[in-house]
Amino acid sequence: MITLYHSVGTRSMRCVWLLEELQLDYKLESVDFPPRLKTPNFLTVNPLGTLPYLIDGDVRMSESCAILEYLSAKYGERKLEISAQDAGYADYLNWLYFGECSLAMLQSIVLRYTYFVPKDQRLPEVAQYYQAMVDERLVLLSRWLSERSTEYLCGDQFTLADISVAYALILMRHFKLDQGFSDDIQDYLARLSSRPAFQRASVK
Ligand SMILES: N[C@@H](CCC(=O)N[C@@H](CS)C(=O)NCC(=O)O)C(=O)O
Numbered sequence: 001m002i003t004l005y006h007s008v009g010t011r012s013m014r015c016v017w018l019l020e021e022l023q024l025d026y027k028l029e030s031v032d033f034p035p036r037l038k039t040p041n042f043l044t045v046n047p048l049g050t051l052p053y054l055i056d057g058d059v060r061m062s063e064s065c066a067i068l069e070y071l072s073a074k075y076g077e078r079k080l081e082i083s084a085q086d087a088g089y090a091d092y093l094n095w096l097y098f099g100e101c102s103l104a105m106l107q108s109i110v111l112r113y114t115y116f117v118p119k120d121q122r123l124p125e126v127a128q129y130y131q132a133m134v135d136e137r138l139v140l141l142s143r144w145l146s147e148r149s150t151e152y153l154c155g156d157q158f159t160l161a162d163i164s165v166a167y168a169l170i171l172m173r174h175f176k177l178d179q180g181f182s183d184d185i186q187d188y189l190a191r192l193s194s195r196p197a198f199q200r201a202s203v204k
Pocket residue numbers: 009010011012034035036049050051052062063064065100
C-alpha cells in the first residue's frame with residue numbers, strides 16, 4: 001500500500017492530486033504543519049521534517065516532483081508524461097522542474113522571511129527580492145500560455161508539469177501573492193482547478 005504523509009497547503013498536494021488522477025489506492029497520513037514544531041514524531045519517519053513523504057514498500061521519497069515521476073512510471077503507465085520520443089519532451093521536463101525550482105522554491109523563501117520565522121528574524125528586503133524574481137518567472141509562463149492558446153503547458157495534454165506548476169500558483173494565490181498573474185495564468189489555473197481529481201485532492 002502506498003502511504004503519503006500530507007498536510008493541507010503543502011507540496012504533498014501535488015502527490016495527492018496525482019494519486020487521485022491515477023485513481024490509485026493509497027493511505028494518507030495527515031501531519032500538522034510545520035511538523036518540526038507540531039508533529040515532532042514525524043521526524044522519526046522523515047528526519048528532514050518536510051512534506052510530502054512517500055512510503056511504498058521499501059521505497060522512501062521526500063521530493064514532490066520525484067514522487068510524481070515515480071508514481072507515474074510505476075503505476076500510471078506514464079500516460080501523464082510526454083515521451084522522450086515526442087518533440088515536446090524537453091519542454092515538458094523543463095516545466096516539470098520549473099514548477100519547483102523556479103517557482104515554489106523561490107516562493108517558499110518569500111513566505112519563510114515574511115511569515116514563518118519569528119518576527120525578529122523576518123527579512124522584508126529578502127522577501128521582496130525573491131518575490132520580484134518569482135514575478136519575472138511568471139512573465140515567462142504567461143508568454144508561453146498566451147503564445148500557444150492550448151489547454152495545458154504541453155499542448156492539450158494534461159501532464160505532471162501542470163501539477164508541478166499549478167501547485168506553485170496555488171501557493172501564491174493562497175498567500176495573496178498573485179499580483180503577477182496575467183489573465184492567461186488565471187484562466188490556466190481555473191482550468192486546472194476544475195479537474196475532478198484536483199477537487200478531490202483539495203479536500204483531503
Ligand atoms: N523540494 C521539496 C521541498 C519539501 C518542503 O520543503 N516542503 C515544505 C512544505 S511545502 C516543508 O515541509 N517545510 C517544513 C520545514 O521546512 O520545516 C519538495 O518538492 O517536496
